[in-house]
Amino acid sequence: MGFLDKLKDSAAKLGDTVEKGVKSGSESIKKAAEKSNLKKEISTLETGINDVYVQIGKKFAEANPDNAEYAEFYTTIKDNLAKIETLKAQLINLEDKINCTVCGEPVAKDAKFCDKCGAKVELPVAPVEEAAAEGESAAISEGADIAEGSDSTEG
Ligand SMILES: [Zn+2]
Numbered sequence: 001m002g003f004l005d006k007l008k009d010s011a012a013k014l015g016d017t018v019e020k021g022v023k024s025g026s027e028s029i030k031k032a033a034e035k036s037n038l039k040k041e042i043s044t045l046e047t048g049i050n051d052v053y054v055q056i057g058k059k060f061a062e063a064n065p066d067n068a069e070y071a072e073f074y075t076t077i078k079d080n081l082a083k084i085e086t087l088k089a090q091l092i093n094l095e096d097k098i099n100c101t102v103c104g105e106p107v108a109k110d111a112k113f114c115d116k117c118g119a120k121v122e123l124p125v126a127p128v129e130e131a132a133a134e135g136e137s138a139a140i141s142e143g144a145d146i147a148e149g150s151d152s153t154e155g
Contacts, residue, residue, distance in 0.1 A: 098123065
């Protein structure tokens with residue numbers, strides 16, 4: 001075999017190897033895509049099953065609210081609902097919103113009317129603590145009134 005023949009031969013072999021490599025590469029890409037699709041399908045079906053379980057659970061809970069065997073679960077749900085309400089209230093407060101007194105939707109504090117139901121927005125009554133503070137300031141302003149009174153007699 002001459003040098004050129006040897007070169008041709010090895011070039012052909014190299015070509016074969018490259019071709020095989022490309023083939024197996026495209027096959028593994030195809031396989032990966034198939035695997036990914038199958039996994040997606042399985043995951044979708046599993047999610048579907050879980051959704052059905054949730055619906056069964058809700059129906060059962062509604063039909064058996066006093067079931068002692070599930071009391072612990074019901075307590076967890078109740079506690080979490082209460083916590084969610086508290087967190088929502090905090091969130092609304094941070095957003096400078098209040099709940100509409102009529103429909104319960106969050107409304108901007110400075111809005112005049114609710115976007116949802118059109119009810120007049122009324123800011124909640126001040127909590128007890130602030131009311132006590134107001135009482136104090138009222139007493140102070142009473143003193144001021146007296147001072148003012150004496151001023152007026154002078155003037
Ligand atoms: Zn409203």
